Amino acid sequence: MGIKIDRVEFSNFLGIFQGIMDLDKIRNIGFAAHIDAGKTTTTERVLYYTGKIYKMGEVDEGTATMDWMEQEKERGITITAATTTTFWKNHRINIIDTPGHVDFTIEVERCMKVLDGVIIVFCGVGGVEVQSETVWRQADKYGVPRLAFVNKLDRLGSDFFRVLKMMEEKFSQKPIPIQIPIGSEEKFIGVCDLIEEKGYIWREDTLGREYEVIPIPAELKSKVKVLREEILSVLCENDEELLGKFVSSETIKLEDIKQALRKATRELKVFPVLCGSALKYKGIQPLLDAICDYLPSPLDLPPVKGINPKTKKPETRAPSPSAPLSGLVFKIMYDPHRGLMSYVRIYSGQLRANTTFLLVPGNTWARATRLLLMHANRQEEVSLLSAGEIGVIVGLKEVKTGYAICDPEHPITFEPMEFPEPVVFLAIEPKTKTEEAKLKSSLRYLSLEDPTFRVKEDPETGQTLISGMGELHLDIIIERLSRNYGINLRKGKPQVAYRETITKKSTAAGKFLRPIEERIHFAEVSLQLEPAHSGINIIFETEGIPTTFRPAVERGILDSCTSGIFAGYPISNILVKLIGGTFDPKLSSELAFAIASQVAFHDAFLKGSPTLLEPIMSIEIILPDEYVGQVISDLAARRGKVWNIEQLKGYKMLLGEVPLSETFGYATAIRSLTSGRGTYSLQFLRYELIPDEEKKRLFPHLSS
Secondary structure (H helix, E strand, O other): OOOOOOHHHHHHHHHHHHHHHOHHHEEEEEEEEOOOOOHHHHHHHHHHHOOOOOOOOOOOOOOOOOOOOHHHHHHOOOOOOEEEEEEEOOEEEEEEEOOOOHHHHHHHHHHHOOOOEEEEEEEOOOEOOHHHHHHHHHHHHOOOOEEEEEEOOOOOOOOHHHHHHHHHHHOOOEEEEOEEEEOOHHHOOEEEEOOOOEEEEEOHHHOOOOEEEEOOOHHHHHHHHHHHHHHHHHHHHHOHHHHHHHHOOOOOOHHHHHHHHHHHHHOOOEEEEEEOEOOOOEOHHHHHHHHHHHOOOHHHOOOEEEEOOOOOOEEEEOOOOOOOOEEEEEEEEEEOOOEEEEEEEEEEOEEEOOOEEEEEOOOEEEEOOEEEEEEOOEEEEEOEEEOOOEEEEEOOOOOOOOOEEEOOOOOOEOOOOOOOOOOEEEEEEEOOHHHHHHHHHHHHHHHHHOOOOEEEEOOOOOOEEEEEOOHHHHHHHHHHHHHOOOOOEEEOOOEEOOEEEEOOOEEEEEEEEEEOOOOEEEEEEEEEEEEOOOOEEEEEOOOOOOHHHHHHHHHHHHHHHHHOOOOOOOEOOEEEEEEEEEOOOOOEOHHHHHHHHHHHHHHHHHHOOEEEEEEEEEEEEEEEHHHHHHHHHHHHHOOOEEEEEEEOOOEEEEEEEEEHHHOOOHHHHHHHHOOOOOEEEEEEEEEEEOOHHHHHHHOHHHHO
16 A cells, blocks of 8 residues: 655655755854844745645734744744745755844744754845844844845835945845845735846735746846946955956856856855745745845855863864764753753764764753744654754753753753843732742743743842843733743833942942851952943952952852842942952952952942843834824924934934833824824843932832
């Protein structure tokens, strides 16, 4: 009796086999964008045209494949990064679809760490928006080659060349348009390929599956010629072989141009720009071709760098299945049926199910009880994850985002990830005593999943305080506690996560002399505090204290900074100098130095004219022309500033800044001011000294 195998499933099986055998055919890519640029819709079209799904879902209808969480379906936004694997022209494409909302920017950050390439989607109307710049900087931080896809060119007010100009002004790399649109706004029907010198026109009645290849339209021939020459000129600057052919008037083949563009893209000198309308099924197949043609495979990138935790020496891992096992846990999800699911990028070697490996830091042995490939929230169990793959390990317990997995005989750890500090917090408590234990364990799982979500207990009231990146972030957390974990909560109002700092230089000494457990402990520390631009910076300027006790001094200072001294908020923007101290070889201990440094820090801080820092947010508002005056006046009343006003077709884009404390409930205000036609987005910018009048208004007890 024969077994019937679906054509697409068989193709996918062959793709998996080829992907393992040929790393050159693997693309680990992500989609990133500002909210509402059409990123998830683009991903949905990619999955449909590659045969991964048989019916396209829509974000607005809550049916998009990669937006699988209930909150994502209801709100029409991406909240958590989702992974999948698909195939196109003998290439295996591992995809991560990331959120566009600033409250979930950590999802983008940790995915950029493991991606080999990224497609950044831009709205054809809004252009380079606030979060577009953020994801671009994140890609710069991790050196990720990228493509740009200008979406929504069918919309009123869209302008491909205006978006291209914005890219030139705001990004250090050179945009290389390899397509231009045929038609504009409601008359947008297809794209011209500048590299291959042909046009594509899609048939909407076939949902974009069928398209016609046409000669370059007569009205665009001169434009295409000029832009193609500009492409060759830029590529010749970065490719001597192509330059030689150009100067000697040799025939430059299509493959020569593609190889030069691929090389320049991989080296982050340029980025190809494509265009289309994902919602109207235009531009996706050429985008898939560009992913295969121009974004790197694991073999195209240098070996990943790390540190041997035993020798503390740098090491590298080549992207080869035969190299020692190494990988990075970049995301954790909790599933009530499967337990902790650790998303991992395998850099080198192979990981087989039911084998043991080392988790670093911690140097703990772990076992991969099950290995999965994920398609959003659907799973496919596999027996092996190999170099270049992105998969899930089920069954790990002592694991956090950023942990490395490695061969016990060849340990390695990678550069730790940095997570932004939360800016909003609120108090929660369960409605019944019986739910307290359940709440604690649920919050533990949520904080493991999301490093920007923090939980602590107020020492004075005993309340549980949760903090995150914004109102929406905490709303989603509370919804998940209710829906996924079945916990009924009472919650307070969102509060701003202020910071404490000082405004002038100060010094103080701290002394500790006390018997503890039949032994006298002694230490004396002198500290000098100065205002700084950011963070807590500690400098040791004395030889009076042995280096063995310096970690204890540092620990005492950092412990003092966590809960605050002036108003109970964490301390920031301070430079701490250890300028003196007394040490006794018989009596001094780490405990004594930690406590003495806390005493010195406390006294010096209170002498430094302490005050508060408030979070300032950058704000971007898109609204019709007629409402600009009202919105600017309202923003000024909220202590906001407008930096720039950009003109769009029929709309204005206001760029500025505003204190976070003034933005609670702003969604309702902007709808009221613009008759429901304005949109806005916020992003954390910096901490800034709070004005005295605001401090008196908000904290009268601190001003007396």
